[in-house]
Amino acid sequence: MTAAGPDPAAEPPADGTARVVDAVRRAIVAGEFVPDQRLVEADLSERFGAGRSSVRSALLQLSGEGLVERVQHRGARVRAVPLAEAVEVTEVRMVVEGLCAAKAATRLADADRERLRGLGAAMREAVAAGDLLGYSELNQRLHALVRALGGQATAAGVLERLRGQNVRHRFRLALLPGRVAASLPEHLEIIEALCSGDPRAAEAAVRGHLRSVIAALPAVDRGPDLPLDSL
Amino acid sequence: MTAAGPDPAAEPPADGTARVVDAVRRAIVAGEFVPDQRLVEADLSERFGAGRSSVRSALLQLSGEGLVERVQHRGARVRAVPLAEAVEVTEVRMVVEGLCAAKAATRLADADRERLRGLGAAMREAVAAGDLLGYSELNQRLHALVRALGGQATAAGVLERLRGQNVRHRFRLALLPGRVAASLPEHLEIIEALCSGDPRAAEAAVRGHLRSVIAALPAVDRGPDLPLDSL
DNA sequence: GGGAACAAGATTGTCAACAATCCTGGTGCG
DNA sequence: CGCACCAGGATTGTTGACAATCTTGTTCCC
Structure with missing residues (x-):
């Protein structure tokens, strides 16, 4: 299992959640999503062609990475770093x-x-x-x-x-x-x-x-x- | 940063997800859940009386905190720290x-x-x-x-x-x-x-x-x- | 005119069912 | 006996619908 190192150029067939995580992260660091911008689950769901559930998981994960900020019943937004x-x-x-x-x-x-x-x-x-x-x-x-x-x-x-x-x-x-x-x-x-x-x-x-x-x-x-x- | 800070004296009426996060975290640091123990969503769902969806969110969040480890399609387990x-x-x-x-x-x-x-x-x-x-x-x-x-x-x-x-x-x-x-x-x-x-x-x-x-x-x-x- | 109460819309949180995937045991062939 | 192969069960991932909550615009009363 440890044989093959992590291939830096792999995983094209990323499934739902992982793909959304990657796409949103990329959009944030690229500046496409600006700080404080709201990230509405339904919108992202349509934009990336993934179920709202996947989007939700992705936002949870990105919140753990500190890239987005989430508050109960108020949704997620791109974290602004003053x-x-x-x-x-x-x-x-x-x-x-x-x-x-x-x-x-x-x-x-x-x-x-x-x-x-x-x-x-x-x-x-x-x-x-x-x-x-x-x-x-x-x-x-x-x-x-x-x-x-x-x-x-x-x-x-x-x-x-x-x-x-x-x-x-x-x-x-x-x-x-x-x-x-x-x-x-x-x-x-x-x-x-x-x-x-x-x-x-x-x-x-x-x-x-x-x-x-x-x-x-x-x-x-x-x-x-x-x-x-x-x- | 993101919320997650274990406030020693707060939030008595925690709803679904937040409550499960707290309970699982507590169980882990108390040693009730031992390292490498599997955390099956259905089990936790029944144990804490919350929907599997809430348990899922909770595990996602705890994974972000580094307390549990998750691998695709293979579930979550308490992270063992060698x-x-x-x-x-x-x-x-x-x-x-x-x-x-x-x-x-x-x-x-x-x-x-x-x-x-x-x-x-x-x-x-x-x-x-x-x-x-x-x-x-x-x-x-x-x-x-x-x-x-x-x-x-x-x-x-x-x-x-x-x-x-x-x-x-x-x-x-x-x-x-x-x-x-x-x-x-x-x-x-x-x-x-x-x-x-x-x-x-x-x-x-x-x-x-x-x-x-x-x-x-x-x-x-x-x-x-x-x-x-x-x- | 200003502010509280309210209703409609939008958005998130949760639930139950289904599909996809992985693990485990057994089976048959070499 | 060892190993590829293949169901069967268990568990996770996803979908869609519903309930709960927040926000916004409006109305009414002072």
């Missing part, structure tokens, strides 16, 4: 991702170091080329890699759950003028600290980076709504 | 509760200091009197207080979610011979560091304490099953 909470989320990410980095630093194989440094080089190039979206993508890849290398499933789960909550802020962050200039050296420092195998340094580097992200969040929040077509 | 995962959970608790402590240290009012020192004194007395269960209760109160004083709703939510996952191990920890002797000074150090208003010291004290808890976990895991009637 700036103050985005800061809180990032603070928690700071310490938990710091833990992952510290653990990762003591477990690296040579192949891992290569992947990390490869990512670092790609980031440098993206910045040099002015490819903000590509950089944002690499950014996520780096953080995901740190999560994975930590080998801490619980921490990874917590981070995954938090990740969904401030997609909005995170997407805009990379587009903030001058942000990448500050972000790139921090990322490179994380990579170097990890490769050096020093857990304290790795944790400190991750914390420093996310502290800087927190400092930049207020500016992001004041920004205008973006198209986000680029997904 | 030692390795209990360690992981405590590691995450270590850093997140450290964050709460650091933030709390900078926000304390005099009344808070009094409450903290009062808890410390009560702990000393409980240990002197050999009241292990009372000490365990005070222990939880202290950790809850740190959570609350941090004023970090997101962190508190994460911790609340993790708390439910290793009740089993946590309950037995206090009963481990010689454990309280190591635990008490650590708790007192946390209290002093908080009262001194130094965030770094507070975080370090919390981390040190939970590191010691982690070290003690393997011994707990080997212990026999306890009655747990004391709830």
Whole structure:
């Protein structure tokens, strides 16, 4: 049963509930469903061609993930994450991702170091080329890699759950003028600290980076709504 | 975050789903439902006098809280938390509760200091009197207080979610011979560091304490099953 | 004109029945 | 004897209808 790993590109014939969960989640992170938008069961049912029961289960599940908010007899709506909470989320990410980095630093194989440094080089190039979206993508890849290398499933789960909550802020962050200039050296420092195998340094580097992200969040929040077509 | 917070004194007339959620959660943390036990919808439906639909919703919600595990077409069972995962959970608790402590240290009012020192004194007395269960209760109160004083709703939510996952191990920890002797000074150090208003010291004290808890976990895991009637 | 009482509409929560799926035991063939 | 195969039972997933609850617009009285 443990033989075949989770295929990253599988499950086209997802049945009712699972399919709706996926579709709604995708619509939320893509910005198609805006914060505070009501999610009426009957509407979603018709839109996705699934029974109201499946939609209901899906909303229950998404509520558990913190993406939608439900109140008794009043339905579900897309959870709005105000700036103050985005800061809180990032603070928690700071310490938990710091833990992952510290653990990762003591477990690296040579192949891992290569992947990390490869990512670092790609980031440098993206910045040099002015490819903000590509950089944002690499950014996520780096953080995901740190999560994975930590080998801490619980921490990874917590981070995954938090990740969904401030997609909005995170997407805009990379587009903030001058942000990448500050972000790139921090990322490179994380990579170097990890490769050096020093857990304290790795944790400190991750914390420093996310502290800087927190400092930049207020500016992001004041920004205008973006198209986000680029997904 | 989402509701789900076990309010110690509220909602007497809980209707269908909410009532089942509460009852099942209580049964799980009380040990009435043992790990890996199957939770058949029809059985629970009859036991709690609620429609299978309500039971279903309840299981969905509890699955979101991480208390039960569900697999497609194979039903739900009480999540078993193996030692390795209990360690992981405590590691995450270590850093997140450290964050709460650091933030709390900078926000304390005099009344808070009094409450903290009062808890410390009560702990000393409980240990002197050999009241292990009372000490365990005070222990939880202290950790809850740190959570609350941090004023970090997101962190508190994460911790609340993790708390439910290793009740089993946590309950037995206090009963481990010689454990309280190591635990008490650590708790007192946390209290002093908080009262001194130094965030770094507070975080370090919390981390040190939970590191010691982690070290003690393997011994707990080997212990026999306890009655747990004391709830 | 302002606000409480009320009724209609909309939406969620629950129930019972049906279909789909999985697990368990037995059966027959090699 | 071992193993693929196949009913039978048990359990979950889904559908549709009904009851309970909330929201909104209206009316009536002060």
